[in-house]
Amino acid sequence: MSGPASGTACRIEKPFHARDREGQANGAELLLAAVNIRIDNRATIAESCDISPEAGLEDMLAAGWRRWGTGLAAQLRGAFAFVLRDPTDGMIYVARDHFGLAPLFVSETENDLFFGQTSQSLRAALGFSPSDDRTMLADFIAGAYLERERTFFDGIARFPAAHWALYRHDDRQRQRYWSLSDVAADPHPDAPVERFRDLLDQSVARCIRPGQTALMLSGGLDSSAIAASASLSGPLSGSRPLDALSLTYRETPSWCDDRHLAAVAAMTGLDPVEVAGDVHDPLQDMAFWLRAVDGPHLPRGHSVSFQLLHLARQMGDGVVLSGHGGDEVVSYGFGRLNELAKRGKWWQLWRETRAASQLYGDDRIALFRRYLSHKPYLRRLIRRLGRNAVAASPIQRRYLSDDAVRAIEPDRYEIRPAAGRLDHDERMLQLEVLDHALQPGSLEVFALCSHAAGVDTRLPFYDVDLVEQSFSLPSEWKLRDGLSRYILRAAYRGDLPEETLNRQDKFDFTSAFVAGLVSQTDKVLDLTDPAVADPWGLVDRQSLTEARESLYRNGAGIALGDAFFLWRVAILAMWADIAHAPLTAAPLANSDN
Structure with missing residues (x-):
């Protein structure tokens, strides 16, 4: 197995100055672009800027800069991160996509400004390795993921998702150009199921590279929906079908998803290549992946799931589709339970608790009783009995040494989840999940590990229009008739097996x-x-x-x-x-x- 590439970096000397560059008098010079950068709305950008949709990346971004200036990032869709320089005055413009699908890192010294596709490329460009960030290391030991911009190295930062920045002489500007919290609720959506299906189908189609695409197929709802969408997708017409890659646990019946996997495969015409996951070493190939991400944040199941990335490459696929993000984007809708309790809809609340009870294995009566705290005369009794307790935080300060505890803020890990608020609703819960620092962090790991394995993992659920539509929906489209993630099930009814659409369990790794x-x-x-x-x-x-x-x-x-x-x-x-x-x-x- 070869070692992962460290990526490319660029160095910009201070003060920023104009550069004569023929052909770019009114445009911009592309200094750095993320690996596997993908602009999904090239046709729209080209039409707005009066250029050919076949224009190269630099020409398209330069035209966009002429057309919108700092508003360019908000016009783009896809996985992107780039650094532009306006040659007329040396002004530097930097932007990263809405979710953080494309990594970008930055470091600034007294004389230079550095940007890199990876933090490793920045360390190499700096010519020395910065000291370790002890707070980040302490967070990792305690099981916390709190930072959006800090890395494990002092002086090297992530450029944040959904932001642009402008560097000009001694002036620095940075602005967030998109926030999910700004998306208005739509209490009466028009044809929401049809729109959801159209948006996800369009996203899947854009992610496919005909003849060179594999799908991580688990038999769960998210990857199965992508399989159904891809099997009907125009981009696959006339090319070989998707390669389906599946982790299986046939030697462990309680973990085995083969019944659902077989049903989905039969209905979509896919023939999954299986990788046995019953016995594995959770530290397998760890050195390779640590170098790829340049830090210790890796999913616990990496030793099994990341095998599929290498397998896809061996099969000749350059793109891998994953259902990652489906849980967060579609949402289980459990905030609706509290909404019903606040409105005193007790019988309806009881019916809807079935979904949460089956997913988490919780006692249904105990789950229902938790919401009785909305009855003032029962609230004190329930609190004394601990019936309204929120799950304990996974962050454990006790694992830290005394020196580490003294070095961090006393309240750093005192985080109260939205579900602990008596007034919480579905929008609060979904926003908390989608806006958590872990989201861009996990997307960064996907991108860096995929690049190291020689593939581009694409995540159809992370589509701006799809995310906005899902977030705007009333909670009854997330949880209805005892079924969580209702709109996804409704959208693919008829194109997926009923047993898949109606399953409530989820494999716990x-x-x-x-x-x-x-x-x-x-x-x-x-x-x-x-x-x-x-x-x-x-x-x-x-x-x-x-x-x-x-x-x-x-x-x-x-x-x-x-x-x-x-x-x-x-x-x-x-x-x-x-x-x-x-x-x-x-x-x-x-x-x-």
């Missing part, structure tokens, strides 16, 4: 993760040895010792929090060996040097 961790007990214990595992002194030694003993003595009976903690410490131990290894100088694109 936690058991598979713990089983994999236990199978690698010796490796985990070696990596988490307190004598070598924490060169930063951020891990609480007592908690680490107890978690290691629990893994050794209890195996699969280890507490989930301790299992996740050991995994994070093991990753950090591997990261410590990689973080400051010598880097090959990154290529500098259109730079001033």
Whole structure:
């Protein structure tokens, strides 16, 4: 397996100055573009700017700059991040897409401004490795993901999603050009199911590269909807069908999705290539992926799911479609339960609790009782009994050393979720999820790992128009008749098997993760040895010792929090060996040097 490419960076000297560049007198010079940049509305941009839709990326962005100036980013759709320079006065314009699908990093020194496709490319361009950001490391150990811009290196930042920035002489401007919170609610939508279906179908069609596209197909609702949409898609006409790649757990009946997978495959005409996931090493190929993302944030199931990226490349596919984001974009609609309780619709509330009970395995009566806190005379009793308690935070300060705790703000992890508010509704819950720092963080991991594997993973659910339409809908289109994510089910009725459309369960990879961790007990214990595992002194030694003993003595009976903690410490131990290894100088694109 070859090592991941570090990407390209550009260096811009201060002060910014005009540059003579033939043919760009009124346009802009493209200094840097994200890997796999994709402008989905090229035809619209071309028509507005009176240029050919076949124009190159630089010409299209230059024309857009002439037409809209700093408003260019708001006009674009797709996965994009770029740095432009206006040659007439040296002004620098930077923009990143609405969700953060395309990574972009920035660093500024006294004499230069750097941008990079990866933080690794910036470190190489700087010529030295910045010091580690101890707060970010502490957050990782505690299981927190709070930062949108900070990285694990001081002085290197992510350029934030949905923003543009302007650098001119000593002037700095930065502005957010899109926010989901600005999307108005639509209490009476016109033909919402048909519009949702049209928007998702259009997004899927734009993501397909005919003859070179694979789909991560799980048998769940999100990937199945993409399969149904793609099987009817115009871009696939006359080309070979999608390659379907599926993780299966046939040796573990309680984890097995083969019944749903077979039904979807039969109805869509796909023939999935299976990768067995029953037994896996959660630390497999970790060094490769750590280098790819230039930091320890990786999903716990990476050792299985990311195998599909390499497999797609081996099969000749350059694009991989994923249903990631479907949960967040469509939403389960559970905020509606509190809306019904506030309105005193108790019988309807009872009917709708079926979806949440089946998804999470919660006792339905206990779930219903939680909403009785809207009865003033029951509220105090319910609180005393703990019936209205919100799930405990996954962030665990106890895993941090005393030095680490003293170094962070006292209230850094005191986060009250929207579901803990008595007045919460569906919009609050969906906005909290979609606007969380974890969203662009996870998209960054997808992009960087896909690039390292030689493919471009595309996420059809992350489409601006689709996200806005979904967010604007009343909650009854998210949760209805005891079915969560109702509008997605309604949109694909007739094109997916009824058993898929009506399934309420969702595969939980936690058991598979713990089983994999236990199978690698010796490796985990070696990596988490307190004598070598924490060169930063951020891990609480007592908690680490107890978690290691629990893994050794209890195996699969280890507490989930301790299992996740050991995994994070093991990753950090591997990261410590990689973080400051010598880097090959990154290529500098259109730079001033």
